[in-house]
Amino acid sequence: MVMVEGRSPPNGGNFNVVDFGAVGDGVTDDSEVSGKIIAPDRENFGSGTKFWLTFTSVNGLILSGDGDVDGYGSSWWGSCNKESDCFGRPPVLTFNSCNNLQVSGVSITNAPRNHISITNCATVTISNIKIITPDTTPNTDGIDIAQSTRIQIQHSDIQTGDDCIAINTGCSYINVTGVNCGPGHGISIGSLGENQSEGTVEEVHVVGCTFTGTQNAARIKTWQGGSGYARKISFEDITLHESMNPIFIDQYYCEGRGPCKNQTSAVAISDISFIGFTGTSATEAAVQLDCSESVGCTGILLDRINITASPNKKTEIYSTCINAHGTSSDSNLPAVPCLLP
Template identity: 40%
Template sequence: MGYMLVFCMLSTFFSMRASGGALSSSSSSNNVHGIGEVFNVMMEGAVGDGRTDDGEAFQRAWLHACRIPSAVVLVPAGRKFSLRPIVFAGPCASKLQLKVEGTIVAMEGPGSGTGDHKAWLEFKNLRDFALVGNGVINGKGRRWWSQVCRPTMKRCNPGSKEPPNGLVFQNCVNVRVSNLRIRDSPKFHLTFTNCDGVRATGLLITAPRNSPNTDGIHLKDCQNVFILNCRIRTGDDCVSIQTGSSLVLIEDIECGPGHGISVGSLGKSRSKACVWGIKVDRATFDRTTNGFRIKSWQGGSGHAHGIMFLNAKMNKVEKPVVIDQYYCDSATPCANETSAVAISEIIIANITGRSSSMMAVDIKCSEHVPCRNVVLQNITVTTESNKDKSTADISCWNAYGFITNITSPMSCSLKPEPAGTGLFDPYRNPTRPLGC
């Protein structure tokens, strides 16, 4: 069948990209010794007592290393370095590395300087850069979370300042973030914007379940992204994939608590959104509100296309799979619209585990722009609430495609695709889908 062809082609494409390609050949080694000159921030005047602002010492070390190929800025173990919002800017010589073995914390109290910044640690205009190590980066976000004002909150101070994001990579090419523990960011923990070639591996990202907007990894306008072997336990999305993102591979990720892995929301305020070529494989969700989710606002335009959710295990997940073209994160109801972000070529296969509700799959597509080529295969999710562990429901509305090997009770009737319509491989000719 057509869906099997695209399944095999996408899997082969991502396997080749993950095991080779430009990223692996140009990323610098984790080994400090033998790869260039090392600039220890302690030698540049850092105190490392967790209270003193060490920003100037970090900047001096960065400026020295930026001029030298294969240089390392070293944050040594056994020390705690306090930083105000800081920008590590390029362009720099190739294969620059910031190696964090100690702890970096956000400054607190008067003069911390975070109030008017959109980012705490910002990396911009870099190529062949690696942020690595076995250390900790702590955003000290607790002082922000009680001030956050979200649209759905009934009691909210609209004058509150927006918290800064934690680590932000902007306009970067071929960057790697590996093996760090990143925790308690005021807002998103790790953000990539307008980046080409991203590799995030072996990360532990944590924040309390009730911390607002603390997404683990947030992507916008990025391509060629690999998120591998990460554990993300926050108060919001484990991974959020926003408009302009394409060719994203997520493998072997543990997610929970939080809101799951989300494509979107897309199309807010009648905007145009394009996301394509997304594969999530071997994910585990533990007590999340969602597992996989595609969400878009009414009134938008563009296309979410070529998305695969495969081989997932669910443990007490409220809604394991969601496709929602009626998303509305607003204190007041959203108006009905005739336009929508198109959603097509979606494969959801090999999903097992337990739902904390009666729902396993919930698909709600636009009356005017229905979802196309949706494939559901091998989904067996039981309900946590029933003593007999009966299978959870699969619900679909206004979607085209087909179902194979499903044993769940279904209020789902995927409409058959017109004759001659079939899934196709967006990587054979990797261009943007129609409408983008």
């Protein structure tokens, strides 16, 4: 068992895990995180270093324990005065081309940017983890997934300053179950199609999750001018506690670079289900289906929706639509009359 406690080595140096008990023989359990691992501050992180704890091309990795991995993000957050400043900050844990990966039990706090980044991985289970970072921190996604398949995220608590979970292009067969999200920006598909690129996401299923005080809850976001698809996606049995934008398809996303220009091509959105939403919305437009004027959304289903205004709100909530097609149950609250076959 590797057990490292204390701050990371100075000047961007490295620990040799062999010195802490790692064997690497494929038999010995040496993947437990115990105690607390703290990243170096920005000044001592190492010039040009883009990552902190990185695992590449490791098959069958099990990372577990009850320890805390602290990204010491407070030394980085103040430098992110504009969007371009944010991207030089390192994620805490990066898994690249890792298959049959398991992560469980650990806490990950104060990320400079993403807490967990998963890229080009297959068959991953993340369970019973905690992610905690102040809600004012910029671009601090909880779990960021790209170009990966067969990912399970289960029974975890995520509090962050950006998306609790971001599912990016090249992802398929992603299952999220029993996650408590908030504060944060919700669970997001995308963004997809930036700079006329192709984005593809399919078979994403979010079940039994709770959103508390989030900026969004269930969101799909794409850029105008892109191509590709987001399809076969479902959000089911969702609980809302004063969450803003509970149901939101946004095909006019442009990340503060507005006004967003309407273009003739767009990522095609189809076969999207929102089923069993209950709780309160902190915004009046509880259901927003803002689809591309040229491509539109098809196969949208809303059923068993019971979203009411937050107790301190005096106004009624409502739904909005742009070029969305599908079905909405008559009993849904708010009603979504703009959905037409």
